[in-house]
Amino acid sequence: MLQTKEKRIEKQKYLYICFIDYVKAFVCVKHDTLLEIIQGFDIDAKDLRLIRNMYYGQKAAIRIKGELGEWVCIQKDVRQGCIQSPDLFNLYSEKALKTIRMCDGFDLEGANYNNLRYADDIALIADSEEKLQRLLKVVAKESERLGLRINCDKTYVLVASK
Numbered sequence: 777m778l779q780t781k782e783k784r785i786e787k788q789k790y791l792y793i794c795f796i797d798y799v800k801a802f803v804c805v806k807h808d809t810l811l812e813i814i815q816g817f818d819i820d821a822k823d824l825r826l827i828r829n830m831y832y833g834q835k836a837a838i839r840i841k842g843e844l845g846e847w848v849c850i851q852k853d854v855r856q857g858c859i860q861s862p863d864l865f866n867l868y869s870e871k872a873l874k875t876i877r878m879c880d881g882f883d884l885e886g887a888n889y890n891n892l893r894y895a896d897d898i899a900l901i902a903d904s905e906e907k908l909q910r911l912l913k914v915v916a917k918e919s920e921r922l923g924l925r926i927n928c929d930k931t932y933v934l935v936a937s938k
Contacts, residue, residue, distance in 0.1 A: 790937050791882060792908040794900040796915065797930035801896035802861055804923045805854045805868050807831045814867050827864070830855075852923075862895030869898070872918035876900075879914065880907050908933070 798804070811828055819827075834850040854861040854868075873891060881890025882903035890911055892899045900915065902908035916926055 789903060790935055792902050792905055793934045793936065794908055794912055795932055795934070796898040796900065796912075797927040798896055798919070799925045799927045801924060802854045802856060802865060804852060804925070805865060806852050806923055807834075808851070809871075809922065810854075810864060810868050813871055814864075817867065827860075830860075865895050866893070868922065869893070869896070869919075869924070872915060872922050872924065873898070875918050876911050876914050879911055881911065882907075 811832065814824060814827060831854070835847045836850055837847045838845045854864045873893070876890055879890055881888055881901050883889075890901055890907075892901065898915075900908060900911045902911060919926060
């Protein structure tokens with residue numbers, strides 16, 4: 777990111793970056809949708825079965841003062857702290873972010889770039905406010921369809937210039 781910003785500044789051009797924060801991102805991952813998404817990728821059947829067994833059909837109950845409550849089925853959430861969770865969230869959010877693949881961002885040595893991401897840390901990048909706004913609208917709409925809400929209080933825009 778830093779090298780990209782430096783190259784744009786050398787050319788006297790602005791770079792607009794929107795850092796997106798989702799509200800409780802890992803908690804909003806729907807198991808059914810996640811399994812549907814990862815089946816579309818070239819993932820080994822054993823790995824797919826492992827992921828399905830880790831998440832699908834989970835049940836939990838709360839114990840208060842020795843009394844066990846009612847068992848409920850868990851249908852959302854990827855495990856916090858699990859080494860696989862960032863990768864699973866990447867696959868989940870790919871469904872929302874693939875819609876911007878062809879949208880203009882900024883040109884770097886002949887290639888179009890419009891986002892950088894790792895797990896729930898997403899940065900949309902463009903060379904104009906208008907392009908960035910279009911990217912954000914599309915991502916917000918598609919994210920909402922997946923049950924992911926953008927946290928407006930923690931989402932911010934950075935304008936890099938000389």
